[in-house]
Amino acid sequence: MNILVINGHKYYWYSTGRLNRLLFEEIVNSLSKNNEVKTTIVELGYEVDKEIEKYKWADVIIYQNPINWFGVPWILKKYFDEIFKKDIFFTSNSKYGSSGLFSNKRYMFSLTSVSKESDFTETDGFFDLRNIDDIYISQHKMHQFCGMKKMETFCAYDVMRNFHTERELDRLRFHLNKYFN
Numbered sequence: 001m002n003i004l005v006i007n008g009h010k011y012y013w014y015s016t017g018r019l020n021r022l023l024f025e026e027i028v029n030s031l032s033k034n035n036e037v038k039t040t041i042v043e044l045g046y047e048v049d050k051e052i053e054k055y056k057w058a059d060v061i062i063y064q065n066p067i068n069w070f071g072v073p074w075i076l077k078k079y080f081d082e083i084f085k086k087d088i089f090f091t092s093n094s095k096y097g098s099s100g101l102f103s104n105k106r107y108m109f110s111l112t113s114v115s116k117e118s119d120f121t122e123t124d125g126f127f128d129l130r131n132i133d134d135i136y137i138s139q140h141k142m143h144q145f146c147g148m149k150k151m152e153t154f155c156a157y158d159v160m161r162n163f164h165t166e167r168e169l170d171r172l173r174f175h176l177n178k179y180f181n
Contacts, residue, residue: 001180003031004058007041008065008076015066017043019112019159024064026169027110030176031062042079051083060151060180061105066112066159070135080142089146100147107143108151108179109136110172117157151179 005027009020024041031037038054040046055061065076072080084090093099111132119125120132132155133140140150154175156168 001035002057002059003035003037003180004054004061005031005037005039006061006063006065006076006079007039007043008063008073008079010043010068010073010075019156019163020064020066022165023110023112023156023168023172026172027062027064027176030173031180035180042075046079048082051079052085052088055083055089055102055105058105061107061148062110063107064110067115067135067155072139084142084146097141097145100145103147103149105146105148106151107148108153109139110154110175111136112156112159114160115157116162117155119157 005024007017007020007024009015009017009024011017024039028037028039038057040051040054063072063076065072068074071077086092088101090101091099113132115126120127120130120135123129127135132153133150136153143150152175154172156163156171
């Protein structure tokens with residue numbers, strides 16, 4: 001299988017990206033054993049035409065990034081704006097959202113969040129019982145608009161206060177093994 005793994009973290013002095021880099025490298029290392037893997041680290045730069053070719057080549061695209069203000073880091077949004085071009089990723093037709101040209105592709109988000117999982121699952125939690133995919137609906141709809149099929153999202157929660165590296169790496173490996181044997 002051809003897999004494109006994208007690290008969409010944006011460096012800040014208070015959030016250097018070490019955790020997202022660790023998870024990104026784990027995805028790449030785990031999947032490289034039995035698949036062809038290409039990577040992009042958005043913050044290091046990219047060439048639009050080469051990125052488009054990577055998407056055409058890939059069967060699956062995996063994004064590793066933090067949740068920033070309930071969405072993707074601005075640098076990843078900029079990347080999407082530059083890469084997801086009309087008549088390459090989608091076209092126009094009379095039924096809105098049904099003209100995606102990448103219907104043979106799947107995508108997965110691997111996310112890090114400062115919120116606790118209970119913020120999603122408890123009745124008095126901040127997210128009012130919405131799950132991570134509900135919060136990320138705009139990202140899922142963007143990929144659906146391009147015809148791509150969603151795979152189950154992975155999320156490491158409470159990463160600033162209660163992160164256990166080996167536990168989360170094991171959870172990530174287990175998650176990946178469900179889809180990539």
